[in-house]
Every structure is written in structure tokens, then in C-alpha cells.
Amino acid sequence: MTWRRQPPAYSPVDPRSLVAGAGAWLTHASPAEERISADLSQRYAATAALLADSGTSALVMVLRHVVGYGRTVAYPAYGCIDLTAAAVRAGVRVRLYDLDPNTLSPDLESVKKAVMRGVEAIVVAHLYGYPADVAAVRELADQHGIPVIEDAAQAAGGTLLDKRCGALADLSILSFGRGKGITAGSGGAVLARTTPHAQWIQRARERLGAGSRGGREIFTLAAQWMLARPSLYRIPAALPALRLGEMVYRPAREPRSISAAAAAILPAALEIEEGDVAARRARAAEIIAAIGSSRRVLPIRPLPGARPGYLRLAFLDSVGDISTNPSLGVLRGYPMTLDQHEQLQPALAARERAGKGAEFLRDRLLTTAVHSRVSQADIARFGDWIYAGSGHARVEEAWAT
Numbered sequence: 001m002t003w004r005r006q007p008p009a010y011s012p013v014d015p016r017s018l019v020a021g022a023g024a025w026l027t028h029a030s031p032a033e034e035r036i037s038a039d040l041s042q043r044y045a046a047t048a049a050l051l052a053d054s055g056t057s058a059l060v061m062v063l064r065h066v067v068g069y070g071r072t073v074a075y076p077a078y079g080c081i082d083l084t085a086a087a088v089r090a091g092v093r094v095r096l097y098d099l100d101p102n103t104l105s106p107d108l109e110s111v112k113k114a115v116m117r118g119v120e121a122i123v124v125a126h127l128y129g130y131p132a133d134v135a136a137v138r139e140l141a142d143q144h145g146i147p148v149i150e151d152a153a154q155a156a157g158g159t160l161l162d163k164r165c166g167a168l169a170d171l172s173i174l175s176f177g178r179g180k181g182i183t184a185g186s187g188g189a190v191l192a193r194t195t196p197h198a199q200w201i202q203r204a205r206e207r208l209g210a211g212s213r214g215g216r217e218i219f220t221l222a223a224q225w226m227l228a229r230p231s232l233y234r235i236p237a238a239l240p241a242l243r244l245g246e247m248v249y250r251p252a253r254e255p256r257s258i259s260a261a262a263a264a265i266l267p268a269a270l271e272i273e274e275g276d277v278a279a280r281r282a283r284a285a286e287i288i289a290a291i292g293s294s295r296r297v298l299p300i301r302p303l304p305g306a307r308p309g310y311l312r313l314a315f316l317d318s319v320g321d322i323s324t325n326p327s328l329g330v331l332r333g334y335p336m337t338l339d340q341h342e343q344l345q346p347a348l349a350a351r352e353r354a355g356k357g358a359e360f361l362r363d364r365l366l367t368t369a370v371h372s373r374v375s376q377a378d379i380a381r382f383g384d385w386i387y388a389g390s391g392h393a394r395v396e397e398a399w400a401t
Contacts, residue, residue: 004230004231005230006326008179013221013224014268017264025214040191045164047194048191049191051263052187052256053257053258058175059188062171063087063092065200070091072093074096074114076097076106076124076338077096080334084249084344085249093348094347094352098357102298103302106133107355108136119146126150126154133303134150134160135168156180157181159307160306165309170197173189181309181311186262230378247336277309281308283374284308291383292383295318296318296386297317297366313369315368317364324366328381330368330385333367
């Protein structure tokens with residue numbers, strides 16, 4: 001066993017921002033939320049922005065706003081367990097639509113069927129930094145007069161037709177949590193692009209609970225900066241209490257404002273985002289080249305006009321026999337479809353279950369790290385690992401059958 005273990009995801013942290021965050025924590029200084037909101041509005045072509053304590057809280061607020069307690073929203077059948085936590089806290093019911101496993105984008109026929117069964121809104125999520133076809137879902141939703149909520153928590157700087165993910169719907173949410181493309185240790189945002197939604201944001205801001213001082217964010221980011229290195233990551237990964245690399249359900253709290261520390265850290269994180277996205281894209285291109293003509297895996301195919309932000313590089317296992325390789329950062333995707341989340345089952349509409357695309361992703365999707373701490377030697381080792389296996393039929397053939 002090698003000691004080296006690659007962190008699955010890593011977002012750069014400017015040590016100077018930790019000092020700013022520590023100062024805000026010590027003084028509980030009022031963060032310049034107006035300036036940050038204005039910056040986010042400009043970046044994401046929004047008319048208003050609301051900062052919250054997490055991306056999950058941001059989604060809870062939007063679900064309450066456009067869906068309402070006891071009413072129904074359409075969710076992707078495969079995705080982050082925080083989707084479940086948000087639905088449970090918001091008190092909404094859930095219908096599921098399928099995904100295209102080749103692109104991670106919504107299966108439009110499945111979305112249409114979910115809409116016809118009755119929903120108040122559709123949530124479209126960008127997985128692992130791969131842009132989803134929000135425009136196509138919006139076109140379908142507009143025919144039925146229902147809104148689309150863009151979940152850009154994992155967008156990681158991705159773009160679609162030169163528009164930034166997070167700017168593709170009338171309401172979008174962002175996350176600044178650990179391991180996201182932009183990290184402040186915690187935090188999230190709601191972005192609005194219509195006058196009624198902007199007016200709602202103003203009312204919601206006035207009702208939002210006060211944020212914490214944020215000492216936990218300082219500790220978490222300092223630990224990440226120090227330990228999220230291949231030479232050291234095995235230490236935190238070995239601690240059972242941290243449950244790193246596991247899918248863990250954490251109940252959503254009542255939404256609050258962003259913490260003082262996270263608000264102080266966030267501006268520096270926004271400044272370095274562009275360079276970090278470029279670095280992840282370059283590493284992703286090198287790993288895809290290393291995969292080459294291997295018959296073991298097939299990289300997820302971006303939509304036409306899409307430039308993924310590559311929170312992680314995703315690929316499909318041709319036959320389902322590839323083991324994970326934590327030393328390289330190769331891990332399975334989410335191990336369950338949403339209908340298998342026991343916490344969501346009471347909120348599922350009758351007879352809702354995942355489609356074949358979502359089940360295929362559950363069984364065959366793998367991801368690997370492309371962050372700034374992935375070295376050229378790591379990429380070479382990844383290529384050696386891929387070609388060490390036997391050849392298999394390509395996935396597009398297996399999926400087509």
C-alpha cells in the first residue's frame with residue numbers, strides 16, 4: 001500500500017484570506033455583504049444576490065419561495081445528497097427525472113414526463129462541473145408556465161455557450177463550501193434575474209437569521225490548506241469521525257446569513273477562481289489524453305458549446321469491474337440514486353423511482369481529481385493504471401444495448 005493518497009477535490013486557499021477570516025471571527029465584524037452581493041450579481045448577470053450560510057440553505061429558501069410546503073418539485077434522480085436535505089427541510093414533495101449518462105445532463109423526455117405528472121418547479125443541477133442543458137429544460141418548462149431552479153453548487157466555473165453556469169435560469173444557487181470551485185469554508189448564495197424574484201430576495205434578507213462568527217470555517221480551511229496534499233491526506237482520511245469520501249446525510253438547518261469569517265474569506269476566493277478553473281481544465285485535458293484509446297473507460301462527454309469547470313473529471317466504467325484507486329484520487333460517484341435515500345422516501349411522490357440512466361451512473365460512474373495538487377507524475381500513474389486493465393467493449397455500446 002502506498003502512503004500517498006490524492007484528495008478528491010481541493011480549492012486553493014490564500015493564506016492572507018485566512019488572516020482576514022480570523023480577524024472577522026475575533027471581532028465579529030459586519031461583513032461587507034453588499035459589496036460581495038454586487039460582485040456576484042455582476043459575475044453571474046443577476047439583478048440581486050442573497051448570501052446564506054450554505055448552498056443547501058440557499059436551495060431551501062428557493063424551494064419555499066417557488067414551490068411551497070407540501071407541493072411538488074422535479075429533481076434529477078442522481079445527485080448530491082444535499083438535494084435530499086434541502087427538500088426535507090423545505091417540506092416539499094419530489095418527482096424524479098432521469099439523466100443521460102453520457103453527458104450528466106437531463107433526459108428531456110423524462111423531464112417532460114415528470115412535468116406532466118405535476119410539478120411546481122424543476123431543479124437542474126450541474127454535476128462535477130459539467131454544464132447541464134438548462135436552456136432546453138427552460139424551453140420545456142416555459143410551455144407549462146413553471147420555473148427552473150439552477151443548482152450551480154458544483155458548477156465550478158463551467159460555461160455553456162459562453163454563459164457562466166449559475167447565470168442560466170431566473171433563479172440560481174451557488175455553494176462556497178469545502179471542496180467546491182470557490183470556497184470560503186462555508187456559505188452559499190441565491191441569484192435572481194427577474195424583478196419579482198429580486199423583490200423576494202430583499203424580503204428574505206430581512207428575515208434571514210444572523211450568521212455565526214465562523215470559527216469552524218477558519219479551522220476547516222487551515223486544515224485543508226495543510227493536509228489536503230497527497231503526501232499528508234491519508235492522515236485525515238484515516239479518521240473515522242471525519243467520514244471523508246463518504247456520502248453522509250446531514251440534515252439542513254434553518255437558513256441563516258453567511259458567517260462573518262466566510263464573508264471575509266470569499267472575496268479572495270473569487271479573485272483566484274479564473275486561474276484555478278484554467279488549471280483544472282488543463283489537467284483534465286492531460287488525463288483525457290492519458291486515457292486515449294483505452295477500452296476500460298469513457299470520459300463523460302460535454303454538451304455542444306459546453307466548457308466544464310471540472311470540479312472532478314468524470315468517466316464511465318465500461319463493464320463495471322474497475323476498483324477505486326484512492327492513491328490517484330479515483331473514486332466511485334454517488335453510491336445511491338435519490339429514491340434510495342431513506343430520508344427522502346417519505347417526501348417522494350407516489351411510484352417515483354430512478355430511471356435507467358441514473359441507475360447506470362450509480363453503478364458505473366467514477367471520478368478523479370484534477371485540482372492544483374495533481375502532479376504530472378500523478379497523471380502518468382493514472383495512465384499506467386488505466387492501461388494495466390484488460391480491454392472491454394466501449395460504454396456507448398453497452399449503454400445502447
